[in-house]
Amino acid sequence: MIIIMKNNFSEKDLNEINLRLNESGLKGQKIEGTEKTVIAVVGPINPEHRDEFSRMDGVASVVRISKPYKLSSRETNDQDTVVKLPFNVQVGDGNFVVMAGPCSIENHDQLFETAQAVKSAGAHVLRGGAFKPRSSPYSFRGLGKEGLQLLSQARSKYNMPVITEVLSVRDVELVAQYSDILQIGARNMQNFILLDEVGKTGKPVMLKRALAGSIEEWLLASEYILSQDNPNVILCERGIRTFEQATRNTLDLAAIALVKQLSHLPVISDPSHGTGLWNLVEPMSLASVAAGADGLMIEVHPNPEVALSDGPQSLKPDNFKKLMDVASKLSDAVGKPMASLPY
């Protein structure tokens, strides 16, 4: 931690800083530059120290040196995390994994038709929303428990693991009964109590990046789960909010490449939400493969024009099939081939 002094600091300011450093078990070393005087601080620094010292008299600002996240960092653990799922699927082991299915589970036929299509096209995990976060209270909010039961039936019929979103602490237990992966949506990335609770289940958790979530905050959010002794965290980039409105969000693929360097956690990409436009899903899926993602999450719907949610960004089964063919070729080219199908 580096304390940068104001130009007009006094000896009294310095003394009080040193006193406080001693009380905190820290050690400061004054360095006089040409323009500025700084105090380099070493010792057991905690997240609050920066704020505390920045508010003291004579201090201009305080710069943190260490990264605030630990458990998710490659500096702590350089070995890639591999998240094991039922049906012999693994995320993060060097193969490429595709999760696909409808945004919302609407009824039996819609789900099963989609599941059949994505399975046969080569998807590894079936997605489907039962609890849906919607901007407007007047929109369809999901089938709830009935949706979970349908998902579970599709899981058995098609022999593939499933993923669905959990919106609230009160549903964690219920969703954990039915789903192989608990999805934390972008709007809940910093719903810290929910993070605690999904962490406690020990089940795999897929943590989406918030619309305004910095990479650092995203990794810190993963620490809430990891610090519950649950190492099974998958990160998912799904686009951030920027000034550009021609796409629904701005898919930040450099974040995927950077997080792969900073962290040992697997990272997948969601070009459906990341663009909001079905005809951008294929190019951005391919770009995700090339950027180093460990997998994709894609919305597929048999009739997007009557979907109860996210129709504009959903692929039809034939387009999904076409996407899988080119993505497969590309994943070979970059040395991260498609994972074996679930069985």
Next chain:
Amino acid sequence: MIIIMKNNFSEKDLNEINLRLNESGLKGQKIEGTEKTVIAVVGPINPEHRDEFSRMDGVASVVRISKPYKLSSRETNDQDTVVKLPFNVQVGDGNFVVMAGPCSIENHDQLFETAQAVKSAGAHVLRGGAFKPRSSPYSFRGLGKEGLQLLSQARSKYNMPVITEVLSVRDVELVAQYSDILQIGARNMQNFILLDEVGKTGKPVMLKRALAGSIEEWLLASEYILSQDNPNVILCERGIRTFEQATRNTLDLAAIALVKQLSHLPVISDPSHGTGLWNLVEPMSLASVAAGADGLMIEVHPNPEVALSDGPQSLKPDNFKKLMDVASKLSDAVGKPMASLPY
């Protein structure tokens, strides 16, 4: 709703759109412009129709005409909402209301000392956090129930209503027992199940704008509460996240002025979070008064340099006193004088 056709649409596309419109009880009128053909749609349009029609063949895009929020809109109800609080305090009645207190409740003395200071300086509502959302799991997360009890004691001693944040559906009942206003923080603006639940309590709710929350989404979030037959909603602008990092957030005062035009709900400003820098709190408080806010929420701490959270943006009691003096003068000048003190 306006459906904009692609340049190369076919008669078949038109027919299918008209068929679907009829099935939905809607009526379309084709208009051929110099460059584009559009279909103007009238009838009982719901939030899903835009997505549905935008995905049909031959359609370039669909433009919504009506605003998606209803209960919060001035077009629905032009009369200003006045939220009544205990101790004869009202928000939104044409007088200016100030909420102040520590970011986190740390202990008895810190809270009572602050409460005494802000009350005597002219504040109307005491704030204090018992459940704290923190970016890092390694930071102080609040005293929980013990904090609520301290807050309740301060409420009785200083005769002023209190506000505190509720983070999770599981705490709604508990927090509602102690707090006069339930605060929904920025990170929970779109935690829709929490919005449902605080709505159901019937208690006043203060809804902060999310870091990436558009004004439209903010008003839609308020609909979740209002649609539970709870009219007691106060909005709070607390800064949005932008590229500028010299301040913690970018306080969007035009949003306050605009929301006052679009909605009948009271809007207050939080320059502490909005700037993150204590020495910007005074100018931005004054600017908030001038922009038409109905009140302020200010963080005050007797010793910000040892605060367990948000020290850098907290005012000391003497600075808060000074702020109240000038804000009072200014609120007179703009015709929205300080409300009477609670009693």
Next chain:
Amino acid sequence: MIIIMKNNFSEKDLNEINLRLNESGLKGQKIEGTEKTVIAVVGPINPEHRDEFSRMDGVASVVRISKPYKLSSRETNDQDTVVKLPFNVQVGDGNFVVMAGPCSIENHDQLFETAQAVKSAGAHVLRGGAFKPRSSPYSFRGLGKEGLQLLSQARSKYNMPVITEVLSVRDVELVAQYSDILQIGARNMQNFILLDEVGKTGKPVMLKRALAGSIEEWLLASEYILSQDNPNVILCERGIRTFEQATRNTLDLAAIALVKQLSHLPVISDPSHGTGLWNLVEPMSLASVAAGADGLMIEVHPNPEVALSDGPQSLKPDNFKKLMDVASKLSDAVGKPMASLPY
């Protein structure tokens, strides 16, 4: 400057850094923290050193300590800059100055009618665009020299200084002949050669903040002008671009308050561009006064509904008159009264 080492740096890395430091006339001091090793560097550091050392082996990152701007900084010169204009108008002397007029100069009557209206309402400086930057090449781009001549005639008739934008180095000399202040628009904040050239004229320059311009970049841009021995710089906040699209831009009033602390230059606010909506101009003008701005720039047009540019954000003369009345009251209340009228 602080060099932060990677966890796995080698002695060889350290030696090469020290060698390079010596060659650059700098001195490094190694400090070993609990987690990280850093090198605190003192001496004559230049803007390139950060990049250079951050690219060396073993280095994780480099943190700059000193601010990169000098001439505009209060640390260099704590005395408020006062920009003197003809007709006895001054900007930055503790009084409040209003610049008003049409976005574009369209013809003699439109300009003179507006000039007469704003002068009689209490404005100090007449604005009017002769060279207009337009997103589309098919929009009206201004009257050019003819516009400048009209502006100059209005200047003489109404006895008030004038301001107009210069778009290109090839027009600097021409515009400087006619205008008392050279305006650099947001899109040209980092048109560095233009900054050099307006700096060389010695004339007052008003430098608008870019749509994506950080406060630091804005002050650095002012250094281009100041370093040409031209101290007559006025800064103008006109809104930044964010995700919020309900307003044309997001007027960042905290930037005004912060720049007044960081720099000695006067700062004015442009709520017309800052909001893009005429009915937000009054509240945001008042908020600008309260935030500590030294003045306002307001677009006024006798018939905004036929304006060739920026009609939606232009005030009619009667609304401008009303604004001046309340702004005047408010500027008294905050201790920065309206400047005397030009004469």
Next chain:
Amino acid sequence: MIIIMKNNFSEKDLNEINLRLNESGLKGQKIEGTEKTVIAVVGPINPEHRDEFSRMDGVASVVRISKPYKLSSRETNDQDTVVKLPFNVQVGDGNFVVMAGPCSIENHDQLFETAQAVKSAGAHVLRGGAFKPRSSPYSFRGLGKEGLQLLSQARSKYNMPVITEVLSVRDVELVAQYSDILQIGARNMQNFILLDEVGKTGKPVMLKRALAGSIEEWLLASEYILSQDNPNVILCERGIRTFEQATRNTLDLAAIALVKQLSHLPVISDPSHGTGLWNLVEPMSLASVAAGADGLMIEVHPNPEVALSDGPQSLKPDNFKKLMDVASKLSDAVGKPMASLPY
């Protein structure tokens, strides 16, 4: 164009709108919806009409239907633009083109060493800056004409076309003498007079997207060049400015895929500026290939740790060689193979 009426509009408002429509040669058709009344307008609409009508009494807002850009649109011309360069290089013909070289030309040896390295690694165009836009006036601003001369010598020696930035109208003629492509940097995307002038040269122009430039504004900026009868425009995505600061900018690859759908112009990607970090250049280059870019622009420097600009994002020659190998494989896999080498 759709005029949306306020709820409380009057017959008089309607009449005046119709009068104005008639005067403008336009025709309106009133449509009464359940909640809103709108007027669908057809006829020769120009860019100003939206602003004009939105300011009339009784009007809530006005929605544009047609796209404002014409010459750059696929709707106008569906045939891909192919930009022909000397030495038999073409951009946009279905093959992949790589431009590489130092950020700034520093001296003969640095340029020639880099040129030799990038040519032998398979690059098609040599880049090198002679006029450099720098945030700080105290940074190296380029060698100017001397740099152009060195670039021209390298062009002859290595038989490859060259690209360099032109910063100002006064340098257009000079730069056009030496460079095969005139580069317009991000800060000048809306320097409209410069766009006019480079358009008039008839030479190929590469137009970078502005830090806060929307896709629509970017295409409109290209119209300035195209409307000078210069069809030789190459677009370049180089990252936009967002809240995320872990990377220098946010490279918006979906913009590339979208612009390829909206426009017939070739689009290349600049991952060096797009990320600001040399170790993200390779993954984002590959992602650019996969997203459908027509080429890359990469900064290469023999000794990035002593580069006078952009060292942190520059590749060393051996890393560039490695990148070219994998990019070549990938460009084959996506059906857009590397173009033949210049000769």
